[in-house]
Amino acid sequence: MDFELTVRNAMEAGNFEKPTPDQKIFKDQCAYCFKDPHYKDGLFINLKNYHAFCREHAEIYANHTGNTLFVQYSSKKVVVEERVDGEPTSKMTKLTIDADPKYEFEDKYSVVIHPNYNQQFNNVQSVEDIAEAIQTIANCTSAERLALLSSTSNAWDADIKLITKHANLDQQDNGKRLALSGWRCEAEDCGLDENLWVNLTDGAIRCGRSQFVAEGQKTNGNGHMQEYFAATGYPLVVKLGTISSNLESVDVYSYDEDDAVIDPNLEKHLIHFGLDPAKLEKTAKSTLEMELDMNEKWEWAKCTEDGAVLEPVYGPGYTGLINTGSSCYLNSVLQALIEVKSFRTRYSDGALETLLNCPIDTIHNDFNAQFAKVVLAMLSGDYSSETDPTHNNIKPLQFKRVAAGNHPEFSTAKQQDVEEYIRFLFEKISTNSKNEVIDPTDSLRFQTWNRFEDVATQKVRYTEQEEVILRLPIPELQAVLQPIPDTEGRFSVDMNVAIRSFFDTQFVDGYKSPITGEQKGATNTVSMKTFPDYLLFQVSKFAYTNQGVQKKLDVEFEVIEDLDLSAYRGHGKKENEESLPEETQPVPAVPEIPASVRAVAGELIMMGFGENSCYRAAYYSNGNAEVATNWLMEHTEDSDINDPFVMPSGTPSARGEVDPALVASIVEMGFTAHQAKYALKQAPNVTEAVDWLFTNMDSIPLETAATGTSSDAPEPSATEAANQKTFKDGSEKYKLIGMISHMGSRPDSGHYVAHMLKDGKWVLFNDEKVALSQDPPKKLAYIYLYKRVD
Structure with missing residues (x-):
């Protein structure tokens, strides 16, 4: 009776809110970790806001907020006893489909008040509001389940024809x-x-x-x-x-x-x-089936070490990640990133502060909170125990949703290119890193110098470029690929050759000097301006077919585990070099120029071409960088190549008009009318507009409710965002500590696994399977992670 009075007093003190008909009730997982009702002590659902916590985090949350009234909800699996009348054995149970013998989840609810968690109030019927709240909790579909049901993702992992x-x-x-x-x-x-x-x-x-x-x-x-x-x-x-x-x-x-x-x-x-x-x-x-038999199954066996008896490994940092629908690309990236010190500092060491400072009503959709929750769990060892295999592994489903947002690809359950995801995720992290908080991507972000020299005058132009991955263009090394004996179409390439090729001076044929008018060409050389604490390499082993579809090259990469890049450090403009002047007729600031055209023009400008010619090439190539470069080479003699570029008046972008029929075609593909209209203002036809949407969804302004038009609220430009970023710089020597390998014929299909060097041993992370590696596939990886050696 005394405890009932204590409960009533806690309710009167503001610790209780009666659940509304549309109340979201979280009861499947702790808000701060991945423990669920089946763990010891179950979950503690706060009766002020109906968010759930494990015992440890309930105490922390109650001390932080003063919300002390909880319903303890625990669930355990029990064998169903056969009943003649067919009635369930408990009124508060959830029947599950299972192999014989059949099981039920037996649920238990009781009231506890912080800090007296061992004192439980079970006579809930004597407090009507509490009894009704518990009944609502028991009968409702959890907020987590509702989010899953409302997801429009569809898993599809095959090659796209x-x-x-x-x-x-x-x-x-x-x-x-x-x-x-x-x-x-x-x-x-x-x-x-x-x-x-x-x-x-x-x-x-x-x-x-x-x-x-x-x-x-x-x-x-x-x-x-x-x-x-x-x-x-x-x-x-x-x-x-x-x-x-x-x-x-x-x-x-x-x-x-x-x-x-x-x-x-x-x-x-x-x-x-x-x-x-x-x-x-x-x-x-079929041909595809035979290719899979020969190439992918062989590669799969190599990368997953199929057939080898691998020793499972447990403990902090060895937590497996459950595949939530072609999410192996995300799982592999997370396993690599927790080896980067700045990520551990930001998202593990500072996890509790991040979680407590996030309002509880937004925590399930807050990027920083969900990232901290995942990294903290991976490094805690709580979900990687040899003695308790029932609670091993975690499922980072909510993080995947929150990180992807409304991105048209990463928000689906389709396979994705892991390199594209790394770039996307790093930008998301930087956007969510305030000035007073560490941006962990600074440890991997670096700058390069582009040195462009006009052959006719020897005058030079230096430009800086930001990168997070050093991409080695293997398809351009066809001449130096070494055939592997006793195979058909399989080659090897030395890492030194690939790196040297990336930094080699490239001749720009057909470049016309803006000073002398001579068409003697130009040279372009890339060098490193900064060397980050950690360096990512991508072995670009995918080549495009005539139809723009990526196909994988059978290439083995002869990896150098201890890497010295000292020869590739650049130092900017030298005292004895003369600057190549800017164009005398700069391109006017025309807002109607599509974003895709501006982006490709920017890439060409960085190579040293004139701005007007770059915009013209980008426009006539429909915003395709490779086509634009070829177009530029073929039109260097055009009399108007360097004339001020203005969007042709007949294009929808310039007129500000959009054909309703084109809008309807894009809407049929699942986009909104606002998205379709905005994309058609960036690209001249449906195909290009849809392609633009897939890569620029996050840049579309919000549609205002009152007018149905785009919001005029300015967003930080790419330049402003870059100016806020910092770059580490130090020794040019690195050691290989991780790899992400891809099995399949395309980067957006197949399967990804990670191999990480931990405590001096290579470890295979194949989704939820974590084991010591016997033969890490160093020659077959797609992404390599190096750590600076001071």
Whole structure:
């Protein structure tokens, strides 16, 4: 009775709020850590705001806020006893689907008041408001579950094929009708009965090229269909044996698009020659399946150390991260970042301060709080115990959501390019790092010098550029790639060669001197201005096909574990160098120029080209950097190349008008009308506008409710943000401490794992699996992390 009075007194003192009909109730996980109701002591749900805490953090929170009244909620799994009447064994239970024997979660609720957690009040019915609150807690769907249900993410981890441009292919009406089996290559003196393809233009059957399917094993094939395409120009072919009623699995290839494609009219095209998919069954592997068998499975086995008996490792810093839907790219990045001292200082050492200073009603959507919660858990050892395997690993689902925000790619459950995510995450961290708080990305951020020299006059221009990853462009080293014996299409490259190539002087052909008018070209040289505490390298082993689709090169990287970059330090303009003057006719500040065009023009300007020519090249290439560079080289002789650039008046961007039909097309893809209109003002057509949206979603101004127009509230420019960043500088010597490896044919599909050097041993982090590595795949990594050696 005394305790009931104490409860009533606590309620009257302002420690209780009756839950409203739309009250969000958090009961699945502690607000400050990853403990749930199944841990010892369960969770303590605060009756002032209905947020949950574990025992440790309930005490900290109560001392910090004075909110002392809690409902202790614990849940344990018990075997269901068979009942003749079929009634549940407890009225407050949640039935789960499980293998036999069947289990129930038995829930228990009681009231406690800080600091007397061992004194419980169970006669809740005598305090009506408390009883109703507990009943609401028991019956409600948790706020965490509601957030999950409202998520629109869809997991899809496969390669993305393009829709062929030959969807409306002109097929010959030659009367040819093919049998449903018994095919042979129609090329003279061939007659192969396997690896056969049918040409959808005229129905010709030819064999494909020979392919490796395993070490030392190749398919039969003489490449007669490729020869047929070269002779006829008929582009679209289908692999016989893959045709079935499941049209998505049919192997369609386009020779002039140089890729596997989707043919939306495939059934019609096949039936034209008598091949009815409904009457055929799949009897052969597709090209993609064979490539996966040969390359990805081999690479997968290497990177995950498949087949080796790996010793699990436990303790602080060895916490596994559960995959929440193609989130291995995020998991791998987090495992790498906790090895960076500034990240541990900011998000682990300062975690409690960050969490306590964050208002409880915003903590679940606060970036800094969620990042601190994850890093603190990873380094605590609380979720990596050999003696308590039931509570190992954490699921950083809320952090993934909060970090991604409304980004059109990272907010989905699709696989992503880990390099792109690192750049995105670092900008997010910097944006959420106030002046008085450490920005942990400063430890990895560095500056480079770009030295541009006009060959005609030897005058130079120096520009600075900020980076977080040193990207090694392997596709540009085709001439120095060394074939690996007994393999087909697999090469190796020395890290020294790749780094030296990055810093080598590049000749800019066709550059016209703004001083003499001579077209003698220019040179551009990159050097390091600062050397960060930690340095990230990306081995850019992905090349683009003719259709702009990334494909992976089979490249092994001969890694240098102890790296000295002293030779690549730059020192800026020397006393005996003369400056190349700025353009005499600077580009006018025209706000109508699309952001994508401005961005590409900026890249070209940094190479030393004139501003007006750069904007012109970027515009006519639809904001594509590679195309813009080629365009510039081809138009250096144009008489107006350096004239002031103004957006053509006929473009939607210049007129401020947007075609409603184009808006409707983009809206159908899942974007809002406001997003579509804004994107179409940055790009001239639907394709470019959608591409712009995928990379610039965060830069779209908010739409005001009153007018339906963009808010005029200015946001910090990229230049202003860069000016606020600081750069570490020190020794040029580094040691390899981590790697992120990719398995798959594209960076936005497949799987990522991390290998980190911890306590002198390499450790594999494969999502929730953490084990000592026996053979770290140093030659196959995509991202390398180095630490400065002083």
